[in-house]
């Protein structure tokens with residue numbers, strides 16, 4: 129059936145400026161790392177994407193190697209584009225990345241100009257789009273000169289194949305050098321994409337200072353710590369959860385008693401704030417304006433409907449923040 133988006137979608141979301149750019153991103157964005165490969169029924173993928181857009185999520189994040197198998201999330205997204213999204217292309221911010229292993233041999237990994245430019249060409253074909261809004265270098269590559277990697281991003285913007293570029297998983301000093309190198313080439317770095325959640329606070333140790341100083345946006349991936357911060361693992365591993373059905377990146381042994389103890393205590397604070405734990409976890413990463421967007425995954429539409437409510441409750445009292453810090457340090 130033809131998709132007609134919810135007319136009220138833009139009232140349901142809050143948008144933030146991405147660093148000192150002109151681009152606004154939704155406070156919650158959707159990633160297609162999981163649930164868009166060949167193990168998820170197409171109809172389910174479609175309803176996740178449609179629900180996200182109906183909730184005001186205008187940003188879909190991909191990478192060359194999302195699947196399984198590698199490339200499949202982009203290939204499936206290309207079919208979704210043809211069915212639902214071409215008529216809404218100008219309402220969407222679509223991103224993809226290259227930087228991890230993608231194809232065999234020396235040209236399908238890391239940060240060379242050869243890899244990045246050919247990978248983006250492949251991604252555009254798979255996704256049935258002429259350009260992406262954001263193209264990222266997916267992780268730093270210390271063996272390739274930063275001038276080459278950032279030079280490739282600059283060329284990509286000038287070629288019109290991406291409107292903006294970003295970096296992902298760069299540490300503070302690596303980010304500073306990359307941002308300055310891009311700026312010297314005349315192409316601003318729009319955004320950094322690091323991991324960040326209540327259980328993973330490394331970006332507070334220097335990266336957010338660099339991004340604030342340089343006016344670069346920040347989209348935090350895995351803000352729910354792969355689902356652990358929803359409380360779904362408090363009573364064991366549910367059969368329909370990531371840890372049970374797709375444990376490549378969430379191994380059951382990563383769900384430790386220490387984390388679960390913290391999750392149970394955080395759940396009490398969530399209840400006091402009138403939130404679900406997932407909403408608290410998302411509100412918390414959005415408490416600092418340096419974070420432009422929280423980049424979630426979802427295995428079903430209901431999760432998105434629950435999660436987006438976080439954007440209406442991102443203010444914390446000093447007492448709440450202190451209690452949360454005490455739990456997380458405990």
Ligand SMILES: NC(=O)c1ccc[n+]([C@@H]2O[C@H](COP(=O)([O-])OP(=O)(O)OC[C@H]3O[C@@H](n4cnc5c(N)ncnc54)[C@H](OP(=O)(O)O)[C@@H]3O)[C@@H](O)[C@H]2O)c1
Pocket residue numbers: 158159160161162189190266296297321348349350351352353354355356358360368369370371406423424425426427428430431432434435
């Ligand atoms: N740049 C990078 O290197 C990098 C790395 C990783 C991810 N990313 C990006 O970040 C995105 C998000 O990563 P992620 O999926 O790990 O993030 P996440 O938001 O921490 O975890 C999402 C998972 O948690 C569960 N979940 C979400 N909401 C829920 C709710 N309300 N109740 C119960 N369970 C819920 C779902 O898994 P189940 O229902 O299956 O349990 C869902 O797939 C990726 O898609 C990708 O775009 C980037």
